Amino acid sequence: MNITINVKVNGVKYSNTVEPRLLLVHYLRDVLRLTGTHIGCDTSNCGACTIHLNGMATKSCTLLAVQADGMEITTIEGLAKDDQLHPLQEAFRECHGLQCGFCTPGMIMTAADLLQHNPNPNEEEIRTALEGNLCRCTGYHNIVKAVEFAATKMKKEVAV
Amino acid sequence: MSTNGLIGKSVKRVEDKRFITGRGKYTDDIILPGQTYAAFLRSPFAHAKILEITTEAAKAMPGVIAIYTGEDLREVNGVPCGWQVNFKDGTTMKEPKHPLLAVDKVRHVGEAVAIVIADTREHAVDAAEAIMVDYEDLSCVIDPLKAAQPGAPLVHDDVPGNVCFDWNLGNPPGEVDEALKNSAHVTTLEFVNQRLVPNAIEPRSYNSSYDEANDRYTLYTSTQNPHLIRLLMCAFVLGIPEHKVRVVGPDVGGGFGSKIFHYTEEALLTWCSRKTRRPVKWTATRSESFVTDAHGRDHVTKAEMGFDNEGRITALRVKTYANLGAYLSTFGSCVPTYLHGTLMQGLYTTPKINIDVTAVFSHSTPVDAYRGAGRPEATYLLERLIDLGAQELNIDPAELRFKNFIPPFDGVNQPGYQTQVALQYDSGNYEGVLKKGLEMAGYENFRNEQKANSNGKLIGIGISTYIEACGIAPSAVVGSLGARAGLYEVGQVRVQPTGKVSVYTGAHSHGQGHETTFAQVVADKLGIPMDDVEIIHGDSEAVAFGMGTYGSRSLAVGGSAIVKSIEKIIEKGKKIVAHKLEASADDIEFANGKFTVKGTDKSMGFGDVALTAYVPHVYPKDLEPGLDFSSFYDPANFTYPFGCHIAIVEVEKATGKVQLKRFIAVDDVGNVINPMIVEGQIHGGVVQGVGQALFEGADYDENGQLTNASYMDYCMPRADDLPMIETGSQVTPCPHNPLGVKGAGEAGCIGSTPAVVNAVLDALWKGGYTVKDIPMPLTSERVWKAMQ
Numbered sequence A: 001m002n003i004t005i006n007v008k009v010n011g012v013k014y015s016n017t018v019e020p021r022l023l024l025v026h027y028l029r030d031v032l033r034l035t036g037t038h039i040g041c042d043t044s045n046c047g048a049c050t051i052h053l054n055g056m057a058t059k060s061c062t063l064l065a066v067q068a069d070g071m072e073i074t075t076i077e078g079l080a081k082d083d084q085l086h087p088l089q090e091a092f093r094e095c096h097g098l099q100c101g102f103c104t105p106g107m108i109m110t111a112a113d114l115l116q117h118n119p120n121p122n123e124e125e126i127r128t129a130l131e132g133n134l135c136r137c138t139g140y141h142n143i144v145k146a147v148e149f150a151a152t153k154m155k156k157e158v159a160v
Numbered sequence B: 001m002s003t004n005g006l007i008g009k010s011v012k013r014v015e016d017k018r019f020i021t022g023r024g025k026y027t028d029d030i031i032l033p034g035q036t037y038a039a040f041l042r043s044p045f046a047h048a049k050i051l052e053i054t055t056e057a058a059k060a061m062p063g064v065i066a067i068y069t070g071e072d073l074r075e076v077n078g079v080p081c082g083w084q085v086n087f088k089d090g091t092t093m094k095e096p097k098h099p100l101l102a103v104d105k106v107r108h109v110g111e112a113v114a115i116v117i118a119d120t121r122e123h124a125v126d127a128a129e130a131i132m133v134d135y136e137d138l139s140c141v142i143d144p145l146k147a148a149q150p151g152a153p154l155v156h157d158d159v160p161g162n163v164c165f166d167w168n169l170g171n172p173p174g175e176v177d178e179a180l181k182n183s184a185h186v187t188t189l190e191f192v193n194q195r196l197v198p199n200a201i202e203p204r205s206y207n208s209s210y211d212e213a214n215d216r217y218t219l220y221t222s223t224q225n226p227h228l229i230r231l232l233m234c235a236f237v238l239g240i241p242e243h244k245v246r247v248v249g250p251d252v253g254g255g256f257g258s259k260i261f262h263y264t265e266e267a268l269l270t271w272c273s274r275k276t277r278r279p280v281k282w283t284a285t286r287s288e289s290f291v292t293d294a295h296g297r298d299h300v301t302k303a304e305m306g307f308d309n310e311g312r313i314t315a316l317r318v319k320t321y322a323n324l325g326a327y328l329s330t331f332g333s334c335v336p337t338y339l340h341g342t343l344m345q346g347l348y349t350t351p352k353i354n355i356d357v358t359a360v361f362s363h364s365t366p367v368d369a370y371r372g373a374g375r376p377e378a379t380y381l382l383e384r385l386i387d388l389g390a391q392e393l394n395i396d397p398a399e400l401r402f403k404n405f406i407p408p409f410d411g412v413n414q415p416g417y418q419t420q421v422a423l424q425y426d427s428g429n430y431e432g433v434l435k436k437g438l439e440m441a442g443y444e445n446f447r448n449e450q451k452a453n454s455n456g457k458l459i460g461i462g463i464s465t466y467i468e469a470c471g472i473a474p475s476a477v478v479g480s481l482g483a484r485a486g487l488y489e490v491g492q493v494r495v496q497p498t499g500k501v502s503v504y505t506g507a508h509s510h511g512q513g514h515e516t517t518f519a520q521v522v523a524d525k526l527g528i529p530m531d532d533v534e535i536i537h538g539d540s541e542a543v544a545f546g547m548g549t550y551g552s553r554s555l556a557v558g559g560s561a562i563v564k565s566i567e568k569i570i571e572k573g574k575k576i577v578a579h580k581l582e583a584s585a586d587d588i589e590f591a592n593g594k595f596t597v598k599g600t601d602k603s604m605g606f607g608d609v610a611l612t613a614y615v616p617h618v619y620p621k622d623l624e625p626g627l628d629f630s631s632f633y634d635p636a637n638f639t640y641p642f643g644c645h646i647a648i649v650e651v652e653k654a655t656g657k658v659q660l661k662r663f664i665a666v667d668d669v670g671n672v673i674n675p676m677i678v679e680g681q682i683h684g685g686v687v688q689g690v691g692q693a694l695f696e697g698a699d700y701d702e703n704g705q706l707t708n709a710s711y712m713d714y715c716m717p718r719a720d721d722l723p724m725i726e727t728g729s730q731v732t733p734c735p736h737n738p739l740g741v742k743g744a745g746e747a748g749c750i751g752s753t754p755a756v757v758n759a760v761l762d763a764l765w766k767g768g769y770t771v772k773d774i775p776m777p778l779t780s781e782r783v784w785k786a787m788q
């Protein structure tokens, strides 16, 4: 029995009929074709699929599409506002926080959640916050730098 | 000829835009019209006879288009091995067929037994679960030493003793035995370099289609070398015409070696797409990746290093058993031999060296190149031995290294250094990197602090000084050593009529940032803005040919091919300008994007020259129009980056928990085009090497089950396990390629592992625990046990 869900993704309303077993990450990738959200594992350990669900960083492989019914979702594609990159997106480029780019959307979404709750994190807090996201390329060094860079930039923007 | 200063600058990456906005295009992101999905039924046994496969019920399930088993592919070739190594007696290595689907027998957990093609991924998986296979479980062997024992279960009936080949390199064994016998001290170490799972975060993914009307195939694949895959698949496996096959490696989410190889699934999906006349896509689940991506390392070694009374190394004798897994992967044979044995000289003047390698099959996932491929194993061996030697001789490990270093040589005024194990090093200043590393680490202070040991903590410092061979490689040399391919690279530079430049490279970027580094080289050499240059790679239809990216070869070989083409462009440009400005071509100079007649103010801009080449109204009679050159660059030698890595650790007495406090990496990778990117490569490599030292390892049980085949169980370094990496550099240019570059992709991973292990053992030793070795990974449990 397929089920109809209504969700708002990156500000756009969608209504789709889906199989109850369809994972949210597959719904985003295959149905909505938002392929910026990646899949790196099948045990919810890599964080490549991280999105914001009602504003909270969530691994979209850990829930079914039907569980997201009625909710608001932001994916990496919706993070930039009015063609203006999110400070974290800029920071990842500025600090060389990515290499192959596969973990990057998940990293950015997780870091964005951190900065919402803690605009002024120290290195240890950043590392702890990113502990659920695997990156095999960067050794995390420049990712941590990027988050620090974005935090500083966002503070400045608020101050202005 | 540097003209606008772009070479050497930390230019921000041009490829980043698409990745930070979620617009990268990886293979699994592609859905083709009429797309179907494949799922595999894989063996749950390490070794079993296939008695019967029943697919009827599965075939009747919703959405199923086709199901194939090994029986359907009996006549199809297996995937080939790209490097032939001969037995010591000159006979060819054993090359059992590596079938696309298992026939009669399965030889490792995860080997594919059947493929289902269905209209959705879910339907394919459902049907795969409904296939019934009757197996007869057989006894298996995983450990390479046990596999080589008489009476061990055979992986292939026609490979006696499971030995694929044995191999020896260096000075005659008798001479080495003699030198060891005459040594004042011999340090002996028996150890395991454990098996690792590469774990690129993007799982392997393929999407293959067949266009019947034009008899053409297209394969999208998460590969590091699309042209090589096309060649192997067409010529060796499927026997389909190469010119009718397009292979594309789009954005690829990391490789680390594991995406070099031609995998069975690539050929099988292509075969299926023709059978079904539908595009077929498959993306590995992480569980599948763990048991089917080629693994790395897995050596069991005994090594002996002799010293004279002054601490000078007299000889080195090595015996390694290398585990190849159940089948020969594409480069499985050359990793423990030509990428490992040839590095036994290290940075030291060791006069007598002999290494003996026995490569064996076992009932496990095939083993092949993983970041560093053979060189991390060689470095681990040497750097652990010299450190242990220092402990035993009671000499400071830094001092012992200084005593034994090959003196500096630049390869121009001083010749290259001929090793005892076939290679000739290009240029080096080994004491330089160690000096710098010690300085950055504050070595003496640390030693004093350690002696004072005021707070009762176990702290240790570990050094590793490494050399590696990369920029592979001169085709004639590797050909004589058994490579079945040339290892040149192709670089085409197409100047468009408006002066914009398209560059086609056979190298492939899967995180290395070629679109930036290569564009820097081109823009700098042509004196034009970087925005005017685009780097195109990864598509066999666009790029003439290519050998791909591995062995830290992209810039040294691929970059050099591009430089060769640029030289041809400038050369031709001079002729065009000479004709237009009525001067002699010898009098034309090129700098900063401008052609000038020597000693005059008459000049032509690069854009004007391009336009003239395509609108040749006033043009030399004997010159072809157009400004487009392609070059093959075959390097004269390998390149030899080197460096010094230093780890500082703290070991918790009560639990054995190791904390990495600081990590210092001083790497000499020759000239550097983009320091930011090179540092990034070092960071990533270092952390992978730290992963091997402290966290990672494939755990097979005696039944051949990989017991930690998920991210929940296989421990990889995470952000909160690590300190910041302190990097330093030294530049000793490579004397034999036009950019003077050596390669930086693997250095981090090669140097770091022994530094960490040496640091832990230093902490224990200095704390009064005489521990000779702890098998990696150095988990709390293992360290604690060693202390008891």
Ligand code: FES
Residues within 6 Å of the ligand: A038, A039, A040, A041, A042, A043, A044, A045, A046, A047, A048, A049, A050, A059, A060, A061, A062
């Ligand atoms: S795919 Fe969701 S955590 Fe790995």
Ligand code: FES
Residues within 6 Å of the ligand: A097, A098, A099, A100, A101, A102, A103, A104, A134, A135, A136, A137, A138, B201, B253, B254, B511
């Ligand atoms: S950038 Fe490749 S996995 Fe993080």
